[in-house]
Amino acid sequence: MPQILDGIRVRDEIKAELKPRIAALAAKSRAPGLAVVLVGNDPASQVYVRNKIKTCEDLGIRSESLRPPESVTTEELLAIIDTLNARDDMDGILVQVPLPPRVDAKRVLLAIDPAKDVDGFHPMNVGNLVAGLPGPRSCTPAGIMELLKRYGIPVAGKRAVVVGRSVNVGKPAAMLLLHENATVTICHSRTVDLAAVCREGEILVAALGRPAMITGEFIRPGAVVIDVGQTRVTDRALAARIFSRDRNDPDKMAAFDKRGFVWMGDVDPIDVVEKASAYTPVTGGVGPLTIAMLMTNTVAAAERRAGLC
Numbered sequence: 001m002p003q004i005l006d007g008i009r010v011r012d013e014i015k016a017e018l019k020p021r022i023a024a025l026a027a028k029s030r031a032p033g034l035a036v037v038l039v040g041n042d043p044a045s046q047v048y049v050r051n052k053i054k055t056c057e058d059l060g061i062r063s064e065s066l067r068p069p070e071s072v073t074t075e076e077l078l079a080i081i082d083t084l085n086a087r088d089d090m091d092g093i094l095v096q097v098p099l100p101p102r103v104d105a106k107r108v109l110l111a112i113d114p115a116k117d118v119d120g121f122h123p124m125n126v127g128n129l130v131a132g133l134p135g136p137r138s139c140t141p142a143g144i145m146e147l148l149k150r151y152g153i154p155v156a157g158k159r160a161v162v163v164g165r166s167v168n169v170g171k172p173a174a175m176l177l178l179h180e181n182a183t184v185t186i187c188h189s190r191t192v193d194l195a196a197v198c199r200e201g202e203i204l205v206a207a208l209g210r211p212a213m214i215t216g217e218f219i220r221p222g223a224v225v226i227d228v229g230q231t232r233v234t235d236r237a238l239a240a241r242i243f244s245r246d247r248n249d250p251d252k253m254a255a256f257d258k259r260g261f262v263w264m265g266d267v268d269p270i271d272v273v274e275k276a277s278a279y280t281p282v283t284g285g286v287g288p289l290t291i292a293m294l295m296t297n298t299v300a301a302a303e304r305r306a307g308l309c
């Protein structure tokens with residue numbers, strides 16, 4: 001059986017390590033502060049924001065949630081960001097995406113002070129990443145690297161294949177793997193013979209948002225497979241096609257029927273067990289690390305502002 005890379009365990013380790021840093025900040029001046037801006041009432045975004053605020057509370061990070069209405073204009077959002085940039089008690093600013101289509105999301109994200117950009121999405125921080133300079137790293141890719149490090153999975157000299165080239169996941173994941181001396185290939189929707197390219201990967205990172213598309217023929221035997229994908233599948237036929245093959249967990253479909261959906265990664269959850277040497281499950285793999293790294297970025301931003309690093 002392959003090793004399961006347990007994101008919940010690593011998340012808890014990271015949180016435990018953050019607590020004394022937060023206590024030191026509180027003793028020196030004040031606890032770190034994170035402002036979260038959530039526009040409108042998108043249910044998925046509400047859940048993500050609730051989880052972030054709850055994690056702040058667990059850790060003793062001060063959080064403030066700003067809830068402008070769906071009708072907010074770009075100018076109004078820019079004014080909110082300006083105020084947060086100027087506030088001394090806020091170390092991190094997070095604008096939950098997606099923003100409504102009317103809003104100029106690029107202008108809003110660009111307006112965030114790069115020193116408070118705890119998502120690592122600001123072009124200045126993307127540049128810092130490429131140049132190997134310090135700065136907040138995009139949370140999900142940073143979480144992947146923590147997972148590999150804490151499980152002692154060697155990266156240097158390995159062939160790594162990243163499927164997906166988004167600015168927030170695929171590209172920064174590839175860059176972080178490169179900084180750790182992997183030989184990295186980035187794939188996307190125009191890659192020819194994706195399965196053959198993926199099979200070159202001793203480390204395979206799937207971040208494409210296509211449930212269970214990465215089947216056994218994409219996985220090199222013995223590969224370490226990191227599944228970033230997280231799709232809420234409500235299509236019973238799709239769920240049944242995948243899970244009816246699961247001899248280890250025949251109750252999966254019963255769970256689907258009870259809830260009406262199942263979370264599915266980009267990697268076929270049955271094939272990965274047969275081919276990989278280690279893999280991240282969905283759920284409980286990469287997902288929990290994203291918030292842990294957001295907290296890490298917030299604490300680091302506060303430490304920089306307090307002159308502690």
Ligand code: NAP
Nearest residue numbers: 140164165166169188189207208209228229230286287290
């Ligand atoms: P995205 O912005 O939609 O990017 C998807 C990428 O996958 C694009 O580069 C796209 O290629 C590529 N792609 C799509 N279909 C493909 C195909 N058939 N073959 C090859 N490449 C294909 O998505 P994202 O924000 O990076 O997120 C990817 C997945 O990760 C989603 O399921 C998302 O929910 C999940 N996610 C999870 C977490 C977490 O905490 N676990 C965090 C962030 C994202 P092109 O560039 O050519 O279009």
